[in-house]
Amino acid sequence: MAEIVAGIGISHVPALTPFLASQEPLDPAERVSGAQAFFEAGEWLREQKPDVVIAVYNDHGAEMSFALVPTFVIGAAEEYPPADEGGGVDPTIPTFPGDPDLSWHIIDRVIPEGFDLTVAQQMSVDHGLWTPMRALFGAKPAEWPVRVVPIAVNVVQQPTPSARRCYELGQAIGRALQSYPDGTRIAVVGTGGMSHQLQGPRAGHINEEFDRGFLSKIVHSPEELADLTNAEYIHFAGSEGAELVMWLVMRGIMNPDVDEVLSGYHVPVSSTGAGVVAMTNR
Amino acid sequence: MSESERIGFSDIPGTLVFDGRRSRQGLALNLMSAALNSEAERESFRADEEAFMERFRLTEDQRAAVRTRDWKRMLELGGNVYFLVKIAVADGRNVPEVVAAMTGQTVEEYIDMMRAGGRNPNG
Numbered sequence: 300m301a302e303i304v305a306g307i308g309i310s311h312v313p314a315l316t317p318f319l320a321s322q323e324p325l326d327p328a329e330r331v332s333g334a335q336a337f338f339e340a341g342e343w344l345r346e347q348k349p350d351v352v353i354a355v356y357n358d359h360g361a362e363m364s365f366a367l368v369p370t371f372v373i374g375a376a377e378e379y380p381p382a383d384e385g386g387g388v389d390p391t392i393p394t395f396p397g398d399p400d401l402s403w404h405i406i407d408r409v410i411p412e413g414f415d416l417t418v419a420q421q422m423s424v425d426h427g428l429w430t431p432m433r434a435l436f437g438a439k440p441a442e443w444p445v446r447v448v449p450i451a452v453n454v455v456q457q458p459t460p461s462a463r464r465c466y467e468l469g470q471a472i473g474r475a476l477q478s479y480p481d482g483t484r485i486a487v488v489g490t491g492g493m494s495h496q497l498q499g500p501r502a503g504h505i506n507e508e509f510d511r512g513f514l515s516k517i518v519h520s521p522e523e524l525a526d527l528t529n530a531e532y533i534h535f536a537g538s539e540g541a542e543l544v545m546w547l548v549m550r551g552i553m554n555p556d557v558d559e560v561l562s563g564y565h566v567p568v569s570s571t572g573a574g575v576v577a578m579t580n581r
Numbered sequence: 582m583s584e585s586e587r588i589g590f591s592d593i594p595g596t597l598v599f600d601g602r603r604s605r606q607g608l609a610l611n612l613m614s615a616a617l618n619s620e621a622e623r624e625s626f627r628a629d630e631e632a633f634m635e636r637f638r639l640t641e642d643q644r645a646a647v648r649t650r651d652w653k654r655m656l657e658l659g660g661n662v663y664f665l666v667k668i669a670v671a672d673g674r675n676v677p678e679v680v681a682a683m684t685g686q687t688v689e690e691y692i693d694m695m696r697a698g699g700r701n702p703n704g
Contacts, residue, residue: 361618365615457601497680500594500684530588538598569677
C-alpha cells in the first residue's frame, strides 16, 4: 500500500521565490516573521523522502484559457514542461517527471466513483505548481527529486467547484491510494492563497485574521472550511484568494485525524498573504 | 447561519466576480491575451497591435481600452486579471502597475499599502 508521508498547504504566488531567496542567506533569527516556516517545511518534507508529489494547483491562462475550462484536470503524462506564461520559459526550472502509473490508478478508481476528472496526457504547468515545488525542493534544482501528479482545479471562472466538492475529491483520491500496490511514498501539496485580490477597487485586500484561522482549521476542523460557499471565500479571502479551496483537496486525501508539524504566515509577499502548513496522518 | 443570511456574489464590495457573463463578454480580449504566451505572438503584438486586435475580433470598446492600457476598463469589459497581466508583461510592465491602476492608486501608494499589511478587510 502506498504511504502518505506528508500533507502540505502552501501559497504559490510567484513572488514567493524571490522572497525566500532574499531570506535564505540570513540566520533563522534574522528572517522576517513567518519566513522560517517555509524553510522548515521544505527541510521536513525532504526528510520524509517522498517518491511522488500530488500537487493541487490552478492554471493561470498558461496551458488553458477560457476556450476550454475543465473543472478538475489530472495529469497522466510522462513529464510536464514548464509553460511560457507570457514572459518566456524560465530555463532554471527543469521539466517535472510524471508518474502515469499512479495517475491512472487514481483515474481508474475516482471517475467510476463519480468524480468526472479530465485526463491530460500532454500538459505544461505554470507557477501555480512550480512556485511551491521551488519553495520546498529548491529554486533552481538540476532536476526534481520527486515525480509529480498534477491536479489542476478551475478556481478562476465561476462557478468554481465548491470547497465541499474539493474536500470530497480529496477523500476519493485518498481511498484510491489505499489500494495502490507498492510502497510508494506520497506527499500531497495543496497550493494557492492565502488572502489576496488583484482586481477591482478592493484590490490589495488582505485578511490576516481569516488566513490565520484557515491555517489552524485546515488541520483541526476542515469540515468548517468545507462548509463555506464560493461567495464566502471571495468575500473573506479575496477574488484570487478564493483559490484556497485547493487546500481542501489535499486535506481530503489526508486522514480525518492529522498532527500539525508546523505552520507560518507572512504579509505581504507581493499582494498576497503567504502561508504554509505541514501535517502528518495520525 | 440560514441560507438567506449568507453572503452572495453581489454582497462582496469592490469586486468584479468573474462569472459566465463576464467570461462571455471578455472572451475575445482574454483569448488575445492568452496568445501572448508565445514569443512569436508577442512579437506580432508589438509589431502591429491593431492587426493583432483585429485578428482576435476585439470589440471597439476593448480595442480602445487596450490602446490606452486602461486596465480598469479592460477588467470592466470582461478581461480577467491573470490574462490582462500578459499584455502588461509583453509591454515590459510589472503586475503591481496593473493592480494599482484598478484601485485608482498610484503604483507607489499601492505598494506602500501592501507593505503596511494590505487593504484592511473592514475598509
